[in-house]
Amino acid sequence: MTHNPEKRPLLKMFKAVPPSYDLLNRILTLRMDEKWRKRAAVECLSGNPKEVLDLCTGTGDLALRLRKSATPATVVSALDYSPPMLERAKIKARKSGIEGINFIHGDVADLPFSENRFDVAGIAFAFRNLTFHNPDRDTFLKEILRVLKPGGRLVIVETCQPTNKLFRSLFHFYMKWITVPIGGIISGHYGAYRYLAHSASNYWNCHEASAFLSASGFSKVKAFPLLGGISAIYIAVK
Template sequence: MFRDEKGFRPTQQIFTEVPPKYDILNRILTLNLDEGWRRKASATILEENPSRVLDLCCGTADLTMHLARSAKQSAELYGLDFSHTMLARAKEKVALFGEDRVKLIQGDAGNMPFEDEFFDAVGISFGFRNLTFENPDARLHISEVFRVLKPGGRFVVLETSQPNNRLIRAGYHFYQKYITAPIGGLLSGNRPAYDYLAHSAINYYSIPEISEVLLEAGFSKVSGQPYLLGATAIVTAIK
């Protein structure tokens, strides 16, 4: 497992000690494409007009904001994240919709504070990799999502993936190693975290592999849609 000199996954530090430029870094490093992908993920999450929705690992509420804009007014929206500093920023954003529109909760993805079959839909944007890549609790995290979803509910994952074309895949890996890691590290002041993010993106699952992981966890009707020539994907799984 990729760890820093203290033995911790470096993303634990970056997601707790949120850099001032965190959101703008996401825009820069994805060439401002990430918001478009979140809009598509939000539309997929809300396709069946769910009454209760969770943004898992919501961070600073980028996906949550899209959900709040598009969900029916009666829908109950939740955001869960372990980082209190991330949630502080999230609260500033969702305040635009009123204090009661989104319930933001600090909690552990491996032990979510929700009853069984509580949600009609769960979404996660660029957090699934951190829950599953070289993570000994990967199965626990996925089983928790399965537990809190109602039968027929959908789990929508927006995450990095692997292009099928070898030349494109090589270019994508080059970008992660020589652009994402150094620029992200320089602007954030936390190079180990962005080294980890690049390393995990380079070595993470393809769409078929993500699908297989979800099928093994008990989900059905898993489908994936590639974006940016396969470097990013939206995978949808039904309980």
């Protein structure tokens, strides 16, 4: 396990892409990313949790949604290992007048929280980063389990694989021939968008992701495909 996050290969990329990150998410998903995060936020807040953690918050979209929709009594924390991502998230919160999110710089491999603390952990479009050919994925999952309360839920929204073969081919075509050039030109970081296209096209389908969550120690794993399986929401219980 790489204890030093500075040695993680993806960190360099997540330090470079923040300036155009939100814009490209909106363009490349035709704003569907917002709808999907909204749905994830609703799942996170069902049952009125006391403490919610947005893992890999990036520019803070899920955390901001959680803070806006949760009751004032719900404590919202948001963690990321990329300082420029966190900086963007804080600026966005300030500009939208949203207060009270605990932004934390940290690594999912070594979460700075006591065990059994959170009722819910949400993670939007970063579970793939933690698990796709990632040698530390078991460590990440152990840490997430550790900080969740018994009965606590992990809510994931992530790219998936469309079940329809033709739709799946179109999705892979779009990733390779639309996402990479547009993402590369606008961000100036072709490598980051090549990684996105490659990891999303070769990532787990709903069954594989659910099986991984169960094998990692979660129970009652449920998958809800979105838009024919381009993305999915997973709910798993500690």
